[in-house]
Amino acid sequence: MGAELPVVFDPKDYKSDLKPIWCPGCGDFGVLQAMYRALASVGRPPHEIAFVSGIGCSSRIPGYTTAYGFNSVHGRALPIAQGIKIANPDLLVLVAGGDGDGFSIGGGHLPHAIRRNLDLTYIVMDNQIYGLTKGQLSPTSPLHLKTVTSPHGAMEAPVNPLLYVLAYGAPFVAQGTPADMAGLAQIIEDAIRYPGFAFVNVQSPCVTFGQDDWQVKQHRAAMKTLESLGHNSTDLLSAMDKARSYGSELYTGILYKNPNPAPTYDAMVRERQQALTTGSPSPARILDGFLQK
Amino acid sequence: MRGDLTFGMAGSGGDGIVSAGEALISAAAAEGYHAIMTKSFGSQIRGGESSCRVRVSTQPIGTSNGPLDVAVVLSWDDFLKFGAELQIEGTTVVIYEAKSGVAPDKLPLVGVTPADVARVPIGELSKKAAGSDKAKNTVVLGLIAGWFDVARTTLLKGMQKKLAKKGPEVVAAAERAFAAGLEYALANPLKREMKIAPSKDGPGTKMLTDGNDMCAAAAIFAGCRFYGGYPITPSTEIMQYLTREIWKYGGAVLQAEDEIAGIGAAVGASFAGKKSMTATSGPGMSLKTEIVGLATIAELPLVIVNVQRGGPATGLPTKSEQADLFQACFATHGDSVRPVLAPTSVADTFPITVEAFNIAEQYQTPVVVLSDQEIGQRKETVNPIDTSKFTIVDRLRPTPADLEAYTRFRITESGVSPIAHPGDERGNYLAAGIEHNEQGAPTASGGVHARMNDKRFKKLEPLKKRLDLFEVLGDPSASVLLLGWGSTAGACREALDWAQKDGLSVKLVIPKLLFPIAEEVYRDLFRGVAAGLVVESSHQGQLYRLLRMYIDLPTGVRSLCRSGANPFAPREIERKLRSAVIGLQRGHGESLQSQE
Numbered sequence: 001m002g003a004e005l006p007v008v009f010d011p012k013d014y015k016s017d018l019k020p021i022w023c024p025g026c027g028d029f030g031v032l033q034a035m036y037r038a039l040a041s042v043g044r045p046p047h048e049i050a051f052v053s054g055i056g057c058s059s060r061i062p063g064y065t066t067a068y069g070f071n072s073v074h075g076r077a078l079p080i081a082q083g084i085k086i087a088n089p090d091l092l093v094l095v096a097g098g099d100g101d102g103f104s105i106g107g108g109h110l111p112h113a114i115r116r117n118l119d120l121t122y123i124v125m126d127n128q129i130y131g132l133t134k135g136q137l138s139p140t141s142p143l144h145l146k147t148v149t150s151p152h153g154a155m156e157a158p159v160n161p162l163l164y165v166l167a168y169g170a171p172f173v174a175q176g177t178p179a180d181m182a183g184l185a186q187i188i189e190d191a192i193r194y195p196g197f198a199f200v201n202v203q204s205p206c207v208t209f210g211q212d213d214w215q216v217k218q219h220r221a222a223m224k225t226l227e228s229l230g231h232n233s234t235d236l237l238s239a240m241d242k243a244r245s246y247g248s249e250l251y252t253g254i255l256y257k258n259p260n261p262a263p264t265y266d267a268m269v270r271e272r273q274q275a276l277t278t279g280s281p282s283p284a285r286i287l288d289g290f291l292q293k
Numbered sequence: 294m295r296g297d298l299t300f301g302m303a304g305s306g307g308d309g310i311v312s313a314g315e316a317l318i319s320a321a322a323a324e325g326y327h328a329i330m331t332k333s334f335g336s337q338i339r340g341g342e343s344s345c346r347v348r349v350s351t352q353p354i355g356t357s358n359g360p361l362d363v364a365v366v367l368s369w370d371d372f373l374k375f376g377a378e379l380q381i382e383g384t385t386v387v388i389y390e391a392k393s394g395v396a397p398d399k400l401p402l403v404g405v406t407p408a409d410v411a412r413v414p415i416g417e418l419s420k421k422a423a424g425s426d427k428a429k430n431t432v433v434l435g436l437i438a439g440w441f442d443v444a445r446t447t448l449l450k451g452m453q454k455k456l457a458k459k460g461p462e463v464v465a466a467a468e469r470a471f472a473a474g475l476e477y478a479l480a481n482p483l484k485r486e487m488k489i490a491p492s493k494d495g496p497g498t499k500m501l502t503d504g505n506d507m508c509a510a511a512a513i514f515a516g517c518r519f520y521g522g523y524p525i526t527p528s529t530e531i532m533q534y535l536t537r538e539i540w541k542y543g544g545a546v547l548q549a550e551d552e553i554a555g556i557g558a559a560v561g562a563s564f565a566g567k568k569s570m571t572a573t574s575g576p577g578m579s580l581k582t583e584i585v586g587l588a589t590i591a592e593l594p595l596v597i598v599n600v601q602r603g604g605p606a607t608g609l610p611t612k613s614e615q616a617d618l619f620q621a622c623f624a625t626h627g628d629s630v631r632p633v634l635a636p637t638s639v640a641d642t643f644p645i646t647v648e649a650f651n652i653a654e655q656y657q658t659p660v661v662v663l664s665d666q667e668i669g670q671r672k673e674t675v676n677p678i679d680t681s682k683f684t685i686v687d688r689l690r691p692t693p694a695d696l697e698a699y700t701r702f703r704i705t706e707s708g709v710s711p712i713a714h715p716g717d718e719r720g721n722y723l724a725a726g727i728e729h730n731e732q733g734a735p736t737a738s739g740g741v742h743a744r745m746n747d748k749r750f751k752k753l754e755p756l757k758k759r760l761d762l763f764e765v766l767g768d769p770s771a772s773v774l775l776l777g778w779g780s781t782a783g784a785c786r787e788a789l790d791w792a793q794k795d796g797l798s799v800k801l802v803i804p805k806l807l808f809p810i811a812e813e814v815y816r817d818l819f820r821g822v823a824a825g826l827v828v829e830s831s832h833q834g835q836l837y838r839l840l841r842m843y844i845d846l847p848t849g850v851r852s853l854c855r856s857g858a859n860p861f862a863p864r865e866i867e868r869k870l871r872s873a874v875i876g877l878q879r880g881h882g883e884s885l886q887s888q889e
Contacts (some may be wrong), residue, residue: 018734050565050715055726062723063735068715069723070564071735072557073587079521079554083561083569084715086545087519091565091715112550269545280541284680286510287643290500292322292674 009043011036018063027204027216028058028125030178035065035123037181038188044092051094052081054101057132058125058204061096075106078113078122082265085118089266092192093119099126103159104139114168114197116265121191125204126161128211135209142247145211162243162255165199166236171258172198173239175251179219183252190254195261203250219250226253234259294490296351298441299359301379302433303344304367306334309430314345315672316434320444320451321349322501322674325492329357330672333378334611342371344379349443351493355638355783357671359862361385362487363441365433367415369393369401377859384408386483388436390415390429409484411436418473428470435474442488445475447496500675504639504668507675508598509534511646512570516685517596518544519569521558523551523577526610527666528600531572552580556597560584563593564724566714568650572598574666575608575617578624585659586625589749591724592702592712594653594688596646598662600669601779603857613666614857615779616831618839621661622808628746632656632756633808635663637764637782639673644683645805648762651686656752657712663807665830667780667860688712696720701733704744708752753809760814762806767793771800773874774818774825774850778804778836780860781828787863788870797871807836810843824849824877826870830857849877 014036022028039049049067053059055074062069072080081095102110102124113120129147130136136149140161144153165173172194176184184202191198205215231253232238239256242249281288300317304310311332318330327350335341348357360382366372366389372379381387387400387407391414395401400410413436419428431452438445449471456464502510509531512520520535522528536546544567549555555571562569573581578599588595601617603609621633632652636645646662653660691699691711701722703710710731713720723733728742736742756762764782767775767789775792777785782803789801802818804811819825827837827850834852853861853869 045718047718047721048716052561060735063725066721068713068721069725070561070591071723071725071727072560072591073583073726076553076557076584076587079549079557080561080564082547082554083519083521083558083563084565085561086547086558087562087565087567087569088714088716108551109554112554272540273543273545276540277543283514283516283542286514286538287500287678287680290502290506290510290675291497291677292319292499292501293497 007043007045009040009045011040014039014046014065014067016064016066020064021060022057023208025207026057027127027178027206028061030181030184030216031058031123031125031202031204032061032064034176034178034181034184034188035061037185038192041185041189042092042192048090049092049094050081050084051096052077052084053095054097054106056098056101058096058098059101067094075101076109077101078106078109081120082113082116082118085120085266086269089270094192095120095122097124099124099128099140099161100130100138103161103164107139110165111168114165114170117171117197117262118266119195119197119264121188121198121200123188123200123202124161125202127204127206128158129206129209131206131209158247160243160246161201162246163240166240166243166256170199170256171196171261172254173256174199174254175201175203177203177219177223177250177252179216179223180252183225187253194257196258196264223250223252226251226255233257295487296490297348297354298362298443298487298489299346299348299357300363300365300437301344301346301361302365303342303372303375303379305371306340306343308367310367311343311345313430313433314347316448316451316455317347317437317443318672319501320447322499323447323451323496324444325494325496325498326350326444326674327352327354328674329354331357331667332670333375335374342374344372344375346379349489351490355786356860356863358784358860359864363388366390366393367429369395373401381405381407386411386487388413392416411481411483413477418477419470422469422473423466428466431467431470432474435471436478438471439475439478440483440487498676500677501672502639502675503530503670503672504636504642504664505530505600505670506534507639507642508572508646508662508664509538511643512596512650513539513542513544514680514683515647515650516568516687517570517650518542519559519562519567520544520546520571521549521562521569522555522571522573523549525552525574525577527602527670528572528574528598530669531598531600552577553584556581556584559595560588560593563588563595564591564715568594568654570596570598572600574600574602575604575620576606578617578620582624585631586627586629587726588659589625589629589631590726590728592657592749593724594657595659596649596653596662597659598664601663601665609858611666612858613780613860614831615665615781615829616833616835616857617663618807618831618835621663622839630750630753630809631659631661632753632806633661633663634762634805635779635807636668637779637803637805639668639671640675640678642668643678647683651684652756654686654688656709657688658753663779665780691717691720700731702729702731702745702748704731704748708748756806757809757811757813759806759811762804763814763818764803764805765818766801766803768798768800770821771798772821772823773797773799773870774802774822775799775828775866775870776802776804776825777828778807781830784861784863784866785828788866791863791867792870795867797874799870810839812843815840815844819844819847819850822847822850824874826851826853826866826873828853828861828866830855830860832856
């Protein structure tokens, strides 16, 4: 008998037959390619992956993979993903969506997903605009930006996703751009492999409604890898310092990676179930406790 | 000897009147009586007024509402704040604290002279026996044991057991306080003896719990292994029970950051293959609505419990109302329909919750269990339930042949298509809130949308033939009909007894399936009916209006409805039914709607 060959996956194994609805030149194509590569490197078979999203251009992404997908409702991908992971911790659970989905309508879920620290990977395709509804102001749109809902200029400062999630206590925070596909694939792979809540902000420009001077071409010129800057990704304070320049600098790579991962919520769920199921009564006897003697 | 006694007690928060009620119902249950207890509070977290009603009977009962047989008043100010909830009539015995300074012939009651009045130095008896007035509630229990003979020895035993942890001195003080009340009662007999007959079923024959705990236990029994929710009165006890117990059965509870996340996580868990549930009350239901629609279009089984309270908005958080029926049936946007079930008692909450899970799994749909504050939070004795008689339904899963070319939303004869779970090899599919074709691919095609709507509606059609989800009592050929649902059904059951005693032949219909409307079942039930009342606690009479939407009701069938926090009593329903019949006979069907 010959030795058994290891199961090896190719990026194509994660590509579905659905044709993306994205505009030609959309940054999300690059994110999708990077996802395929990262998933092939991680090597989990597609049927063991649950990929959850909300609503928006980028939220279409689960359908373009061969994983189990859940293209849910606007802003609620994180709660749904947490339910999936708690119900079946063996699954690799990925979450994706846009900046509106994650920081505006679903913004209330983010701090709680982070403090619960389930072993999830959350990828936000941040394009600073609402693309699917044709060009309205988004929570990461720069101050003074003129859009169809801010014809005289935006009066709100943008949220800073990187600083937010660091402050909420995310143990893994990274940023990438489709301008550097290999780097982005590596970031996503590292995020997936991190045992805990991993957040990846991808600067994924909108070719149709985004700013003309902030497309993939400009990213390529502007991006600075944190590695090349000698950034210490285990130092929370320097991560926050770098995160402060969200909107002015395009840093890519891992901003922060807690070197001592805390126990995840899903691991604690499993422990509690194991501890309490021993010697439990059968469900058929559940009413016994109500008998009044 | 009496077969039935209803006690109403009120005092200020620190008087322990609710603990006294709990001791009373526990002892009555242990002795095998049928009993129901409801509590009512002011809106304060601590202090303020609090009250309870305990009805003890040798016969099965459906409600504790109606006038009191015995009123225990520690403070008149507190007692009177409960108004119609604690109704004193000419047949009531009033026991009150002497220290209140009110003369027995000067009770602050308008137009009512109680049958008997006992002015008792309750606080003083407590001080003498226990050294402080903290044992007033125990003195009251002694008085009740002495005058009404309710579970005398069991009451004392129950108290000893409950206080054992606090040490022998506390137990001894309670024993003295109880004895003081008992001796006082024996030394000062009432005008007319009111002792209760021994229970018919005997000791150890009753369970005692509330609707919320029963719902949670039923969920575990039905196979629920995930709960996501957010605290909200009056449903929170469901989450509290589950988070104590569900782990023992391999499940989990997530206390989410908000109502939306609670139902979102539950939908996620269902997608991952677990039977799952969320529970809430009106305001939470409003927030969850979008995801109810998601579960509908993604065809994911899910049980949503709404323990109704008064609304809209914050409304009456601690009081019962049946005004969320329209919401349960119609709240989501788009063409969507979901089964709505309503339990009618604590006991009924078990089979109805199990049924909700079975329907959710069988038809891959969200199901709403419409409980209410009265059922959810009242304590009630329940006869033992034989769990071996229940069938547990699990969702249809793909066969290996199905997985050869898996089509998640395949249009089948029944409308139900096999569901794969993440982890199933070759079952990979996209679940989506966006309309999708049979494979699960997003589409904006009107044709596909119409076919998928057909599928989602068609699969629920068999429910409309479920006669077993209706209870029909009384005379099936009667031309007078009474219809009640949810907590109101209990009072209707007793109204039927009164009607029968008074020689009025009545058919009582209690639907447990409220939606989809089982049109043919109703048409059969309404055949030959000339007069009737649909009784419910809502301003609009929501079930009545819903029935009229789907069925041509006989013109003599009217709505008897009023806003919540003012539950119906059996005698009242019977009187209204009689006057409806008389009205029709005389050719002037008076409107019964909204009798606030």
